[in-house]
Amino acid sequence: MQPLPGFRDFLPDDCAQRDYITTQWRRSAKCYGFVEFDGPALESAELYEKKNSGGEILSQLYSFRDRGERSVVLRPEMTPTLARIIGSHHRSFLKPLRWFNIGHCYRYEKPQRGRLREFLQLNCDLLGESSPAADAEVIGLLIDIFKSVGLGPRDVVIRLSDRLVWQQFLQDHDLPDEKMREILHIVDKIEREPQSKTEEKLAACSSSLSVKMLQQFIKEAKAPSLAPLLQELSARGLRDYIQVDLSIVRGLAYYTGVVFEAFSLQGGLRALAGGGRYDHLIHHLSDGAANMPAVGFGMGDTVLLDFITSIPSAAEKKASYLAANAPCQIYLVIADETYREEAIMLASQLRREGWRVLFPLSTERVSKQFSNAQAARATLAIVIGAEWPLLKIKHLNTREEEEITPEHLFKKLAGELQSRQGTFP
RNA sequence: GUGGCCGUAGCUCAAUGGUAGAGCUCCAGGUUGUGGUCCUGGCUGUUGCGGGUUCGAGUCCCGUCGGUCACCCCA
Numbered sequence: 199m200q201p202l203p204g205f206r207d208f209l210p211d212d213c214a215q216r217d218y219i220t221t222q223w224r225r226s227a228k229c230y231g232f233v234e235f236d237g238p239a240l241e242s243a244e245l246y247e248k249k250n251s252g253g254e255i256l257s258q259l260y261s262f263r264d265r266g267e268r269s270v271v272l273r274p275e276m277t278p279t280l281a282r283i284i285g286s287h288h289r290s291f292l293k294p295l296r297w298f299n300i301g302h303c304y305r306y307e308k309p310q311r312g313r314l315r316e317f318l319q320l321n322c323d324l325l326g327e328s329s330p331a332a333d334a335e336v337i338g339l340l341i342d343i344f345k346s347v348g349l350g351p352r353d354v355v356i357r358l359s360d361r362l363v364w365q366q367f368l369q370d371h372d373l374p375d376e377k378m379r380e381i382l383h384i385v386d387k388i389e390r391e392p393q394s395k396t397e398e399k400l401a402a403c404s405s406s407l408s409v410k411m412l413q414q415f416i417k418e419a420k421a422p423s424l425a426p427l428l429q430e431l432s433a434r435g436l437r438d439y440i441q442v443d444l445s446i447v448r449g450l451a452y453y454t455g456v457v458f459e460a461f462s463l464q465g466g467l468r469a470l471a472g473g474g475r476y477d478h479l480i481h482h483l484s485d486g487a488a489n490m491p492a493v494g495f496g497m498g499d500t501v502l503l504d505f506i507t508s509i510p511s512a513a514e515k516k517a518s519y520l521a522a523n524a525p526c527q528i529y530l531v532i533a534d535e536t537y538r539e540e541a542i543m544l545a546s547q548l549r550r551e552g553w554r555v556l557f558p559l560s561t562e563r564v565s566k567q568f569s570n571a572q573a574a575r576a577t578l579a580i581v582i583g584a585e586w587p588l589l590k591i592k593h594l595n596t597r598e599e600e601e602i603t604p605e606h607l608f609k610k611l612a613g614e615l616q617s618r619q620g621t622f623p
Numbered sequence: 624g625u626g627g628c629c630g631u632a633g634c635u636c637a638a639u640g641g642u643a644g645a646g647c648u649c650c651a652g653g654u655u656g657u658g659g660u661c662c663u664g665g666c667u668g669u670u671g672c673g674g675g676u677u678c679g680a681g682u683c684c685c686g687u688c689g690g691u692c693a694c695c696c697c698a
Contacts, residue, residue: 203689246698257624258696275698305698308624310691449697472697496698533656568658583656594658 204307204315210525216318218519219499220300222346223320230339232296232322237279239302243269245278245483260304260315272304275496276321277476278483284325285484293326293490296335312468312501323494328477333456334430336493340460340471341436343497348512349505351438354470358428358458359446361474363421371406381407382447388412389445416444427456448472452479456493462505470505471497521575529571530557533564533583541582544589544604553611580607 201207208216224234243261260272273279276299284295299321309315322339324332337356344354364385368378380403388396388409397409419442431437448457457474473495481489506512528548532541541557548555556574558567564581571579572594581590585601592599602610 200689258698277698303698307696310693313697452698531657564656565658567656570658572658579657581656590656592657597658599657 202315204309206314206316214520214523215503215516216499217523218516219347219503220318220320221519223298223300223343223497226339226343226346227298227320227322229342230296230322230335232298232339235280235283235297235299236301237273237276237283237299239273239304240270241273241279241282243271245282246271246274258305258307260306273301274305275303276301276319277323277479277494277496280321280323281480281483284480284490285487288325288488288490294332295323295325297325298322312498312504314500318499320497320499321494323492325480325492326490328491330427330456331430332491333427333475333493334434336473336495337427337431337440337458338434338436340458340473340495340497341439344439344460344470347502347506348515349509353463353505353509353512354439354460355441355463356439356458356460357441357443357446358424358456359442359444360421360423360456361447361453362423362455363444364447367415371404373404373406377403379451383449385412385416385445386447386449388416419444424456448474450474452476452482454478458495460497464509468501468505470501471495524575524577525554526556526571526574526576527554528556528578528580529567529574529576530555531564531567531571531579531581531583532558532562533581535561537582537586540586544580544582547608548611551608551611 206212227234243259246259259274262270264270280297280299288295301319301321302316303319304316306315307313320343322336324336337358341356344350361382364382365375365378368375368381373381384396384399384403393409400407400409400412421442421444424442428437428440428442431440446457446459447453448459453474454477455475458472459469460471462468462470473493475491475493477491480492506516530541530545532538545555545557556571556576558570562570568579577594579592579594581592583590587603588601589604589607590599590601591607
């Protein structure tokens, strides 16, 4: 039996790596005062129909009828759920809200690498504040997440743009607002499509615009509205990560202002995260129950993990986290079965103090026990045998051995635990 | 949804149309209380599945399922 197409099993090693990602996500989000929320994976289909009035989107939804004949959908993204929750609970919270979520989302598409039908996503949203300071907080958080996993300005870039700039562009060329969506779609593709196709699409949309004019406008990258945001990012020391790029407009219809995408600079340009400002969506999705400006972003786990693994310094950082969180810290070697009971008592005591401890469940040769200790990636072995009531401890990395009393052992470990506490809370 | 490539042991892969194999992993040993090496032995298959061609198919053909890459799409 295999999992369904586009779904994955997570073996312990996969879980450990995912734990690394989600731990860094949580840590960074909390540093910015974001609080975690969650909602159901299964939602009413109505929630998504409202936003996208039917069409193709629905065919990419995991949708079905439940036993109560309700039309239901596995959430394809978090934002509608967030908007729904905000709509009915926003009066209970002081504004602005800083909320984040880590959860599985689903889409019924043909699976390929980094694009499965079930994926884990981080969403961070700042609601109820329309100033550029809010944009800067959110983008600052995004960058700090990259920093936390060892990615620097040589590894990732945030391409920043503003839809208001394009709105102004349309006005300056006497084009109606209705053309906005079409033009943005063309801009979105301008890098990826051959010029002839872009020209064709542009001609169908407007007679007064040329591809050259668009390209020139993008090249000039004049975006005065972004100045306050850029200033805030400079104050955070994050300007190195930012590149103003007006060709970034994002595919989604609901963005109203600042939009941004994070890309990998090495190993081909891959989108690692994306987001922007959506000032009307909450109002729309909550049926007017709430009305507040919002800015946020989403980031998937698989592409990020792939990328981290391909960057040596980031891979090293991941490896040291995994080593520090190995399944076993202390392995008790029972060299003489006579002392099994003493060993069990010692193990229990160590476990009560929070150490990850293993010992052989049945009689094993000492050489086998050391072998197992290493396989479990323990850093310390404690041999219990003839020297009792003394213990022989062996540092498995340095192979150094010493004999100490149990009391001394606990004192030593207590110091160790304290000094490590700052490393991985 | 469209097209290309690929499906052989748990993993990585061999096998001119002619008896399905290797390495790694795993398990058990190498007699006294010390772990990445080494030596010995052992387990593992409906060759993804279903048809067809052939004396004979892992190999050729068709279908199907799954994987992968590129489009499409991206909430």
